[in-house]
Structures are given as C-alpha cells and as structure tokens.
Amino acid sequence: MCTLNRTRYFATCMIAASVVAGCALTPSPTPYQPASDLHGYTDEALAEDLFRVGFRGNAGTSQQDVEDSxxxxxxxxxxxxKAGSFSIVGRETTCTTTLRTTPETTCIYHQSADTTFPYYFGIYELESPWHSSPKREYEAVATIRLSSEADCGDYRDCFVTSEARASIGSDSE
Known part of the structure; x- marks a missing residue:
C-alpha cells in the first residue's frame, strides 16, 4: 500500500487546483455576434457606399479569429x-495588453499588430512582484467601399462579394 505524506498530498492538491483555476480563468473565444460588453462586431455607415467595420475579441480569441470575423x-x-464587390480602404489590427502591477494599479499597454508600422503606447512596468499574467485582446477595424460592379480589376484590396463568400463558407448565421 502506497501512502503520500502530507507535503506531497498538499503539493498535488495545489497543482490540481492551479490547473483547474487556470482553465476557469481562460475565457471562451468571443462568438461571432453583434458587440455586447465591448466584444463582437460593430459597423457604421459613413456614406451610402462607405462603412467602418470592427470586431473585438476577448482574451480567449486569437488574432487570426478576430481578423477572420x-x-x-x-x-x-x-x-x-447587394454590392458586387468591396474594397478595403484602410485596415488595422491592435492588441491591448492589461496587467496588474500593484494591488491598486492596473496598466494597459496598446500595440499595433501591424508588423510594417508598429506603434506602442501605455505604461509597462517590468520590476513588480504584483504582476499578473497579461490579458491580451485583439481588435480589428476596417473601412470598406462598396461597388455595384462584380469586377475588381487590378485592385489589390478588392474582393468580389460572391467569391469572398465562397472563401469563408456560408455559415454566416
């Protein structure tokens, strides 16, 4: 018969509790839905053929899933x-990292996810015993122009609507 001493038993229980707590703290990815509590998609008509579109995921949503949404x-x-095509006029993906640096202070650090022109702003302390695990949330925003023509010509950031639908599938609802 094998028995564990109290120290080993306590250590085993603590590891198991940490694993369970860690799983409980990781949120499920943001579902594809209209924004609620800041997460989900948003859109705004800027003109008859011009729209600003966004999707923000929670800490459980990957950058790729945010951009796909x-x-x-x-x-x-x-x-x-009923547009034949649409062009992306401008687009950006950002990452917001939130972490606790002292019992009273939470710092927010913003970073562009664009590798060609990254920018950073915010506060980031490295020497603090109170650091929490960073919580990263991605947000992607684009401005699109709609066209009745189902032809993009040589435009790089233009998509024929029917071809774009076929590339993502028809599971929109």
Missing part, C-alpha cells in the same frame, strides 16, 4: 447592400 462581417455587409 472582421472579414466575415465585411462580406455580410456587401451581401446585405
């Missing part, structure tokens, strides 16, 4: 407006 929303807007 943004593109899905662009396709849905183009379909709703």
């Amino acid at each position: 943004l593109f899905r929303r662009m396709v849905e807007i183009a379909e709703t407006k």
Whole structure:
C-alpha cells in the first residue's frame, strides 16, 4: 500500500487546483455576434457606399479569429447592400495588453499588430512582484467601399462579394 505524506498530498492538491483555476480563468473565444460588453462586431455607415467595420475579441480569441470575423462581417455587409464587390480602404489590427502591477494599479499597454508600422503606447512596468499574467485582446477595424460592379480589376484590396463568400463558407448565421 502506497501512502503520500502530507507535503506531497498538499503539493498535488495545489497543482490540481492551479490547473483547474487556470482553465476557469481562460475565457471562451468571443462568438461571432453583434458587440455586447465591448466584444463582437460593430459597423457604421459613413456614406451610402462607405462603412467602418470592427470586431473585438476577448482574451480567449486569437488574432487570426478576430481578423477572420472582421472579414466575415465585411462580406455580410456587401451581401446585405447587394454590392458586387468591396474594397478595403484602410485596415488595422491592435492588441491591448492589461496587467496588474500593484494591488491598486492596473496598466494597459496598446500595440499595433501591424508588423510594417508598429506603434506602442501605455505604461509597462517590468520590476513588480504584483504582476499578473497579461490579458491580451485583439481588435480589428476596417473601412470598406462598396461597388455595384462584380469586377475588381487590378485592385489589390478588392474582393468580389460572391467569391469572398465562397472563401469563408456560408455559415454566416
């Protein structure tokens, strides 16, 4: 018969509790839905053929999933407006990192996810015994222009609506 001494038993219980707590603290990825509590998609008509579209994920949502959800929303807007194609006029993905640096202070650090023109702003302390694990949230925003033509010509950031739909599938609802 094998028995564990109290120290080993306590250590085993603490490790198990840490694993369970860690799983409980990791949120489920943000579902594709209209924004609620800051997470999900948003869109705003800037003109008849010009829209600002965004998707913000929680800490459980990867950058790729945020960008895929943004593109899905662009396709849905183009379909709703019966556009033959749409062009991305501007686009940016950002990452916001939040961490606790003291019992009373939470610092927020913003970073562009664009590797060609990164920018950083915020406070980032490295020497603090109170550091929490960083919580990263991605947000992607784009401005799109709709066109009735189903032809993009040589435009690089132009998508034929029907081809864009086929590339992401038809699971929009």
